[in-house]
Amino acid sequence: MDLSNNALTGDIPEELASLYGLQSLHLASNHLEGEIPDKLGRLQQLESLDLSRNKLLGSIPSTFSNLTSLSDFNVSYNKLTGRIPSGNQFNTLTDPSIYIGNHLCGFPLTDNCTKGGGPNQEKPSDHGNEEDDGNQMVWMYIGSLSGFAVGFWTIWGVLIFKKKWRYAYFRHTDTTCDNIHVWVVVNFVRMKSKIMSKSNH
Incomplete structure (x- = not known):
């Protein structure tokens, strides 16, 4: 056109x-x-x-x-x-x-934007970048801690005020711990019997 x-x-x-x-x-x-x-x-x-x-x-x-x-x-x-x-x-x-x-x-002109002929758009200093990175890290930690606190009190708040849920949770926890204990003992006995049988041979 x-x-x-x-x-x-x-x-x-x-x-x-x-x-x-x-x-x-x-x-x-x-x-x-x-x-x-x-x-x-x-x-x-x-x-x-x-x-x-x-x-x-x-x-x-x-x-x-x-x-x-x-x-x-x-x-x-x-x-x-x-x-x-x-x-x-x-x-x-x-x-x-x-x-x-x-x-x-700017490129390809001789004025690289640091003189009076154009806007001064210098690269930000490293010090400024460090401050920005520090602020980002602070907000990241604040966000992580806030998320943890909300999640923690959401779970435990429900368990504190809901008796049925609290009993069910601890019953499930006890059952899980018992199953793990049984699994460890059974596997330990099996391993021990295998070692003893090999040593007898």
Whole structure:
């Protein structure tokens, strides 16, 4: 679909995302405004996307990293800002000119998002990660102890207030212990008799 070099205005329609078999979408050199719809990241068959020379705002949607067939991409000369998505096909788009005329940062541009030309999106420090891990561990322990307490008092609360259930539980426990004791004694006697018979031979 090539609608380049027309006088199109307004936002890019989100309905384009329903064209799942679309392989090419060229909207260059128009007067399109607004943000690039995230839903365009659903176009798994898309191989070529040209949105250059418009008045698009916002960032390049991170969902575009899902476009694993994308080989031709151009958003130059818009008003885009933020970090360029990474991963999948975006790692193969090494031509900086496809992003020129914006305020973008990240690979393949020289601005790595730590200078004034783009948002500073530094990697969180290890100290912050350690604090997050510590908080997760604390909540895991709290959840485990809460679950144990609820389960423990649910069982014993029933046994305390239900006399029939309490008698049945302890009767079952006694029977089980007696069966285990009998099984151990019988097997011990059998083993002992086998050992004695072998020693006699």
